[in-house]
Amino acid sequence: MVDTATPQILPDIEQDEKSKPESELEPGYLVVCWNDPVNFMEYVTHVFQTVFGWNKQKAEHHMMQVHNQGKSVLVRESMEKAEHYVHQLQKYSLHATMERDK
Amino acid sequence: MKQIKGARGRLGFQIERSEKRLLLEVLQLYPMIPADHQKLSKTGQRDEDQQLLEEALAEQRLENRKQLEAMLNARNRFRKIKGKESYQFSLKTSEADWLLQVLNDIRVGSWLKLGSPEKTDDFFAALSEKTAPYFWAMEVSGQFQMILVHALGKHS
Numbered sequence: 001m002v003d004t005a006t007p008q009i010l011p012d013i014e015q016d017e018k019s020k021p022e023s024e025l026e027p028g029y030l031v032v033c034w035n036d037p038v039n040f041m042e043y044v045t046h047v048f049q050t051v052f053g054w055n056k057q058k059a060e061h062h063m064m065q066v067h068n069q070g071k072s073v074l075v076r077e078s079m080e081k082a083e084h085y086v087h088q089l090q091k092y093s094l095h096a097t098m099e100r101d102k
Numbered sequence: 103m104k105q106i107k108g109a110r111g112r113l114g115f116q117i118e119r120s121e122k123r124l125l126l127e128v129l130q131l132y133p134m135i136p137a138d139h140q141k142l143s144k145t146g147q148r149d150e151d152q153q154l155l156e157e158a159l160a161e162q163r164l165e166n167r168k169q170l171e172a173m174l175n176a177r178n179r180f181r182k183i184k185g186k187e188s189y190q191f192s193l194k195t196s197e198a199d200w201l202l203q204v205l206n207d208i209r210v211g212s213w214l215k216l217g218s219p220e221k222t223d224d225f226f227a228a229l230s231e232k233t234a235p236y237f238w239a240m241e242v243s244g245q246f247q248m249i250l251v252h253a254l255g256k257h258s
Contacts, residue, residue: 032144037220038213040244042251043206049258050199056255083142087155090140091162092203093210097143 029082031074034095035066047092048074051085076101103246105253112192113253119187122180128242132170132204133163134211166204173197195257202250205243212240 033044041063048059052074065072074096075085082098089096103121108114117125137160142152173179180189193201213219215236216228229237 036210036218038210038218038240039206040247040251042255043202043247046202046251046254083151083155086142087158090155090159093135093206097141099143099145 025078025080027076027078027081028101029079030076030099030101031082031085031089032097032099033062033066033072033074033089034097035070036095039094041067043092044094047089047094051088051092103249105249105256106190108192112194113198113257114190114192115249115253116183117180117189117191119189122189124242125246126174128208128239128246129170129174129204131208131211131239132167134208134239135163135214136211137163139214163207166200166207169200170204195254198250198254202247202254205247205250208243209240209247212236212243216240 033048044063044066045056045059048054048062049056052059054062062072062074075082077085079098086096086098103115103117103125106114106116137156140155140159142155180191182189213236216225216233219225219228225237
């Protein structure tokens with residue numbers, strides 16, 4: 001006779017989130033874009049507008065920061081969201097990383 | 103290549119025969135950026151996160167390559183203009199944005215092949231018979247990128 005499996009209660013997403021270390025859920029990660037001599041300024045502005053949904057003025061402000069200061073902190077997010085944004089920016093071949101905010 | 107009026111919210115372009123050849127030729131180089139080039143963090147990251155990033159980017163590039171093949175092989179992508187040595191084609195804004203990603207991969211990848219020169223002098227120092235094709239790819243992809251960026255900027 002085939003055993004009837006005991007129903008298993010699997011953790012849902014909410015429970016999974018709860019099990020994550022608090023540090024990963026806190027907006028303690030900076031998404032940084034770094035300067036390079038190859039990406040066009042207009043292109044970088046376009047990417048910021050597309051990825052973050054910013055208006056042109058805000059996107060240009062961050063692009064100019066990258067250009068003049070060598071980098072710009074774009075957003076401060078949880079680990080998961082920061083990873084998502086870094087991946088999006090790298091899809092466009094921008095030099096972007098996420099750094100722990102100290 | 104220049105922007106012309108596009109129908110139904112699409113971006114329209116007119117391209118000369120010689121430019122079309124250049125565009126198709128440069129697109130054949132995709133992808134050029136090595137999978138392990140991009141780093142998740144400068145100040146240390148977990149190996150598994152870096153590996154996931156590389157896998158995701160590699161998957162994305164594979165998908166882009168397939169999409170590119172489909173685009174290059176689409177019969178009616180470029181329509182010849184009667185009596186002229188030029189063609190018309192149109193792109194949805196999402197396609198233009200995607201094509202920008204592809205072209206920039208070629209541009210940045212070519213720059214990496216040149217040894218990532220920082221200044222104009224370094225670019226010229228890197229120039230040789232062997233590296234000349236990378237200069238060509240960088241410049242050609244850049245020219246098409248600028249036309250697409252301006253077209254998308256005007257459209258939004």
